[in-house]
Amino acid sequence: MPSSCIFCRIVDGVIDAYKVYEDGETMAFLDISPLSKGHTLVIPKAHVQQIESLSEEQLVALFKTVWKLTRYVQQATNTSASLIGINNGPESGQEIPHAHVHIVPRAKGDGGAPIHAAMHNRPIVSKEEMQRTAQNIRFAIKNGHLG
Ligand code: AMP
Ligand code: ZN
8 A cells, every 4th residue: 555645545544535435345435626516436445556457356346336326426416317437547537546436426407528528539440440449359358367
């Protein structure tokens, strides 16, 4: 656990957070700079930067907590929808290098945008390139530990 990690320090109780949930493997607290009321972060207690580096157990625990909490975050904020997202790695905009899932309650007319708004320069991809990319991903999966 690096003492420089804000989220590890929240897990250790060294710094305060608006905690809403905790179990053996995970914790959830309000984002200090919310995109909407009730914006909640769900984290694994272990210091792991990216989703693919979590163990299967850690991953299941993390998403189980996301699954469990989403309805209650929405209920508490009088919403019935939410943007659930992960900035996975620095190039994606991840600022805190400790994996976390954002649950952002959404409502009609809240001025927000769908996740597609995150990319301004969408590529034009030919059918051939789509086929090649799908093949490359299938190949990587087959040769990886999930294959
Ligand atoms: P990301 O860009 O996905 O790494 O998001 C990091 C999030 O952590 C941002 O939305 C911040 O507002 C939030 N954040 C940073 N420091 C704290 C903190 N001490 N307590 C709660 N949320 C925080
Ligand atoms: Zn950490």
